[in-house]
Amino acid sequence: MLELDNIDAAYGAFQALFGVSMRVEAGEAVAVVGSNGAGKTTLLRVISGLLPAAAGSMAMQGTSLRAIPPHKIIETGIAHVAEGRRLFPRLSVEDNLRMGAFIPDARSRFRERLDYVYGLFPRLKERRAQLAGTLSGGEQQMCAIARALMSGPKLVLLDEPSMGLAPVIVHQVFDLVRRIRSDGYTVLIVEQNVAQVLKVVDRAYLIEVGRIKMSGTAADLAASDEIRKAYMGL
Amino acid sequence: MDCQLDIFFLEAILNGILLAGLLALLALGLNLIFGVIDVVWICYAELVMVGMYGINYAYKGGTPFLLAVLFAIVLIAAAGMILHYLVIRPVLDSAPINQLLVTGGVLFFLQAAATMAFGIDFKNLGIRLGSVSILDMSFAWSRVVTFVVALGGMLVLWLFLSRTFIGTAIRAIAQDRQIMPLMGVDSRKIYLITSAIGGGLAGLAAALMVLQYDIYPQIGLQFGPLIFMICVLGGLGNMVGGFIAAFIISQFITIGGSCMATEWGYAVAFLFFMVAIFIRPQGLFGART
Amino acid sequence: MTRISRGAIIGIACLIALPFVIRFFFSASEKYYLHLLIQILIWSFIYTGWSLMGRFGLTSLGHGAFTGLGAYTTVLLWNFAGLSPWLGVPAAVVMAVAVALLVGYPCFRFRISGHYFALLTLALTEFVRLCIVGLRDYTGGSLGTQPRRYGDGVSLYAMQFEPDRMLSYFIALAVWVVGLYLWHRVDRSMDRYALEAASQDEEAAASVGVNVTREKLKITALSAAMCAVGGAIYGQYQMYIGPETIAGLGVSLNIVFAVVAGGMWVMLGPTVGAIFTQLLSEGLRVLIQGSAVLKLWFGSAALALDTAIYGLLLVLFIIYMPKGILGTYLDWRRRHAAQPPNLAARAPRPLESKAGP
Numbered sequence: 001m002l003e004l005d006n007i008d009a010a011y012g013a014f015q016a017l018f019g020v021s022m023r024v025e026a027g028e029a030v031a032v033v034g035s036n037g038a039g040k041t042t043l044l045r046v047i048s049g050l051l052p053a054a055a056g057s058m059a060m061q062g063t064s065l066r067a068i069p070p071h072k073i074i075e076t077g078i079a080h081v082a083e084g085r086r087l088f089p090r091l092s093v094e095d096n097l098r099m100g101a102f103i104p105d106a107r108s109r110f111r112e113r114l115d116y117v118y119g120l121f122p123r124l125k126e127r128r129a130q131l132a133g134t135l136s137g138g139e140q141q142m143c144a145i146a147r148a149l150m151s152g153p154k155l156v157l158l159d160e161p162s163m164g165l166a167p168v169i170v171h172q173v174f175d176l177v178r179r180i181r182s183d184g185y186t187v188l189i190v191e192q193n194v195a196q197v198l199k200v201v202d203r204a205y206l207i208e209v210g211r212i213k214m215s216g217t218a219a220d221l222a223a224s225d226e227i228r229k230a231y232m233g234l
Numbered sequence: 235m236d237c238q239l240d241i242f243f244l245e246a247i248l249n250g251i252l253l254a255g256l257l258a259l260l261a262l263g264l265n266l267i268f269g270v271i272d273v274v275w276i277c278y279a280e281l282v283m284v285g286m287y288g289i290n291y292a293y294k295g296g297t298p299f300l301l302a303v304l305f306a307i308v309l310i311a312a313a314g315m316i317l318h319y320l321v322i323r324p325v326l327d328s329a330p331i332n333q334l335l336v337t338g339g340v341l342f343f344l345q346a347a348a349t350m351a352f353g354i355d356f357k358n359l360g361i362r363l364g365s366v367s368i369l370d371m372s373f374a375w376s377r378v379v380t381f382v383v384a385l386g387g388m389l390v391l392w393l394f395l396s397r398t399f400i401g402t403a404i405r406a407i408a409q410d411r412q413i414m415p416l417m418g419v420d421s422r423k424i425y426l427i428t429s430a431i432g433g434g435l436a437g438l439a440a441a442l443m444v445l446q447y448d449i450y451p452q453i454g455l456q457f458g459p460l461i462f463m464i465c466v467l468g469g470l471g472n473m474v475g476g477f478i479a480a481f482i483i484s485q486f487i488t489i490g491g492s493c494m495a496t497e498w499g500y501a502v503a504f505l506f507f508m509v510a511i512f513i514r515p516q517g518l519f520g521a522r523t
Numbered sequence: 524m525t526r527i528s529r530g531a532i533i534g535i536a537c538l539i540a541l542p543f544v545i546r547f548f549f550s551a552s553e554k555y556y557l558h559l560l561i562q563i564l565i566w567s568f569i570y571t572g573w574s575l576m577g578r579f580g581l582t583s584l585g586h587g588a589f590t591g592l593g594a595y596t597t598v599l600l601w602n603f604a605g606l607s608p609w610l611g612v613p614a615a616v617v618m619a620v621a622v623a624l625l626v627g628y629p630c631f632r633f634r635i636s637g638h639y640f641a642l643l644t645l646a647l648t649e650f651v652r653l654c655i656v657g658l659r660d661y662t663g664g665s666l667g668t669q670p671r672r673y674g675d676g677v678s679l680y681a682m683q684f685e686p687d688r689m690l691s692y693f694i695a696l697a698v699w700v701v702g703l704y705l706w707h708r709v710d711r712s713m714d715r716y717a718l719e720a721a722s723q724d725e726e727a728a729a730s731v732g733v734n735v736t737r738e739k740l741k742i743t744a745l746s747a748a749m750c751a752v753g754g755a756i757y758g759q760y761q762m763y764i765g766p767e768t769i770a771g772l773g774v775s776l777n778i779v780f781a782v783v784a785g786g787m788w789v790m791l792g793p794t795v796g797a798i799f800t801q802l803l804s805e806g807l808r809v810l811i812q813g814s815a816v817l818k819l820w821f822g823s824a825a826l827a828l829d830t831a832i833y834g835l836l837l838v839l840f841i842i843y844m845p846k847g848i849l850g851t852y853l854d855w856r857r858r859h860a861a862q863p864p865n866l867a868a869r870a871p872r873p874l875e876s877k878a879g880p
Contacts, residue, residue, distance in 0.1 A: 048416055070415040080416045088409045091402070098402050103418040107399055151418065274638055324842045330637045331582040335783060336841040338584075338776050343834025349827035451827075455772060459649040462642045470638060497657035504650040511643055512629035 001026045001186055002047070002078070002155055007056035009046045016042040018210045019056070024155065029177070029187040031197045031218070033231065034207040040190040041083050043207070044157050047188075048080040049073045060155070075103055079153035083160050085144040089133030093124055093143055096132050100150030109152065117146045120179065138169035145176060149185070156180065158189040162196065174200050194231040198222045242492060245371040250488035251481065252373065255381035256442055258480035260457070261464045262388055262473055263435035269408045269471035270428045273322055273330075276337040279458030280344035281317075281433060285310045285440025286449045287348060290357050299361065307437035314433020315426050322429075323422075341454070348451035356448040363445065376445040387438050388477070391431070404428055408471070460500070463507045469520025479518060483507070535700065542692050557688040559805060563797045564695035565757050566781070568702040570793035572749025574782045575709055575742055580636075580722035584775045585626075585644025586750050588651040589619045591770025593751030594758035598670045599661055601681070608670075608682035612755045619751035620744045622647075631739040634725065645772060652771040667765025670758065685762050698756055699794070702749060706790050709745070714738055780837045786850030795849040803836075804829040 002024040009017040016039050024030045032040050045051040047058065049070030058065045060076040068076070079100075087096050097117060101110045118125035121142050127135065132143055141161055148156055158177065162170040170193065177200050181187055191197040198204060198218045206214040206227065214221065221227050264278050275281070285306040292302035321340060325332045363375035395401035403419050404427070414421050447453065464483050468475030483503050490499025510518065545556050573586050596615035600606040606614070626647055630640060655662050662668055673681035677690065684690045709715055720728040721735045729735050758764040767773060777800070785796025807829040844851050 050415065071418050071420045074416065074418040082413055082416060086410060086413045088406045090409055091406060095402050098399060099406050099417045102399055102403060321838055331641065332841050332845060334638065334641050335779060336838050339834045339837030339841065341834065342776065342830050342837065346827040346831035346834060350831065459645055459772060463646050466639060466642050495657060497653045501650055501653040501657055504646050504653065507646055508626065515633040515635045515639065
């Protein structure tokens with residue numbers, strides 16, 4: 001479904017990604033793990049067009065992502081839940097969800113999508129008129145994911161969904177991930193919380209200093225010595 | 235100074251409220267542009283002036299008044315978009331002062347172009363609506379109509395911003411510009427639409443102003459600074475703040491104007507503004523940056 | 524001790540000789556050419572004064588207030604209190620500086636900057652203009668007023684010199700040179716570095732011991748004082764002052780435009796700006812007067828053509844030449860040659876960009 005081939009990316013003179021190649025097949029859940037500054041967030045930003053790739057190619061179901069302007073990428077079926085949630089703080093929950101459904105395709109199905117999303121997240125329905133900035137951390141994450149689902153995507157990019165959240169909430173968030181998986185969405189998660197995320201995905205990539213260092217099934221990576229020592233503190 | 239708390243004082247207060255409607259409408263356009271695009275159109279009053287000339291031209295040419303108003307709204311909405319596309323866009327990433335100066339240049343240009351095109355003598359549409367008397371107070375119908383239409387215009391805008399997708403996008407982009415592409419929103423298009431709305435509001439204000447004031451090329455200098463002051467007082471970019479500030483300032487103007495010469499009403503308003511800003515630099519309702 | 528470069532000495536010598544050259548070659552239009560030069564010199568002084576704030580990011584749209592205060596205080600004290608301008612001008616300076624500090628202190632203390640600062644100064648200039656018009660019994664309102672002519676119009680006591688263009692020229696020249704000297708002193712001072720640091724990052728500057736508020740107030744006071752003097756001298760020369768000609772938003776914008784057009788970070792930039800704007804408006808006026816076509820089209824309103832072109836040029840300058848004529852030229856020269864020894868042409872800092880990572 002999603003294919004990256006030899007992607008380079010840079011912030012000005014500072015190169016952040018070196019020849020990154022990876023795939024995500026339909027229906028899978030894939031994780032990209034690594035420490036701070038490894039390039040995980042950069043990778044997602046390149047995919048969704050917030051940062052232009054310097055070299056390489058990437059395609060979503062055959063459509064080249066480098067050939068279209070950033071605001072059109074969502075129309076290929078990719079929805080990006082940004083790092084830190086990035087809700088619109090002074091818009092209500094429902095207005096945030098409305099923004100998620102901005103593209104013409106989603107607009108015509110707005111009501112139906114809204115009902116679906118409120119069904120998935122009843123807590124959001126309770127708080128539909130509340131300003132998003134006043135929600136708790138966990139609720140904000142819910143809202144951010146819901147907003148992404150409003151566009152009716154095929155692939156959901158999740159950028160560090162557990163960041164800044166209390167451990168109990170982190171559990172809830174990963175439960176959410178399981179749920180949207182079971183609803184048929186393909187998921188690509190970027191996470192520092194290696195232990196938790198490997199329990200939720202099928203495959204994973206390890207990225208270090210802008211390069212893919214390892215890849216394999218979640219079970220393989222979870223069992224690997226390198227991962228256990230360096231990232232899980234075992 | 236002759237100021238007693240009599241019926242004329244009450245009349246001044248009420249006239250102040252009527253005036254506030256117009257000022258609030260003008261401030262709204264400016265605040266919308268600033269809140270969304272982060273630029274101040276120093277030439278905003280001049281856009282209104284052009285609208286006024288436009289209505290005058292159409293009306294004197296035989297077009298019915300309401301049609302002329304529609305013409306002005308569309309004309310200045312287009313002007314707003316052109317202004318953004320040609321003049322603002324190239325300096326969007328520069329220091330804020332560049333944006334102020336660039337619209338300052340447009341200010342000069344529009345005033346001079348109007349002088350060359352229409353001459354310096356005062357023009358008037360000649361529409362007289364008469365006045366209405368309540369108790370011993372007299373209120374010009376033009377002012378009442380202005381107030382009602384201005385509020386109506388603001389209501390329409392509010393509905394647009396809160397109920398439609400584009401309106402929501404306009405509110406959203408002011409809060410987080412960078413993730414707009416993730417929602418499939420083309421920021422440039424939103425800026426253009428916002429500029430058109432800002433221009434349209436100016437066109438509407440022009441329609442209301444021709445009912446009350448003579449038209450001349452320098453008229454922008456009379457109310458332009460006042461509008462900036464109102465916007466800053468209410469917190470630049472804050473539409474509700476601007477609305478309230480308009481009411482406060484207009485009271486200074488009308489009450490001051492009834493007790494002393496007209497200039498002093500304005501002067502006191504400016505003085506109040508400066509003091510208020512010193513007490514609360516971000517404006518009465520502005521967010522502390 | 525300031526080292527005056529050879530170029531400067533030659534330049535000054537030429538300028539001293541200039542009126543005599545004009546008298547020799549163009550004796551018929553001597554008054555006219557001298558008038559042009561005097562305008563250029565006085566406005567250069569005012570523009571240079573403004574640029575002392577502008578170059579440090581303190582872009583004021585309110586300097587029309589200071590020129591207005593300078594002109595009106597001097598004239599009114601002479602007309603109504605019989606106070607010689609030799610006392611009147613200092614009084615005007617005190618007035619302008621007081622207003623500048625009064626408005627500046629809260630601004631700088633509360634870190635009002637950017638749009639807010641510009642609009643606040645705009646409000647100030649309007650306030651002054653409104654007061655001028657409001658005090659119409661003294662100021663003549665929007666029609667303006669004149670300083671009472673003393674004797675035959677040339678008098679040391681009354682600081683009047685208009686009929687004697689030669690004398691006026693040398694007075695204007697002296698004032699202009701003083702302005703450049705002041706610019707130079709600021710440029711070489713520690714305050715300059717403090718202010719540049721503050722304009723980049725106030726917190727950082729404060730953390731290394733810069734008293735940001737005090738530095739800004741100092742430069743504002745100097746800038747206001749210069750503009751007040753300039754306004755006063757202008758009034759004494761023109762023998763007429765009006766709220767639109769020496770105060771108000773139009774004057775403020777003119778100042779900014781000229782400095783931007785000439786070059787904000789270079790000593791002679793404002794002067795180049797003055798030359799540019801004055802010649803432009805004169806050139807257009809001559810063109811329009813001489814052109815039957817344009818007169819037909821626009822009539823007397825044709826005189827607005829120079830403002831229209833100003834406006835257009837301001838837009839174009841900001842978009843394509845934000846460093847101004849002189850600034851861009853010096854930049855270009857720097858890129859194509861070795862670093863010139865001219866201290867006044869120190870590399871200008873580009874206008875800060877809003878773009879971030």
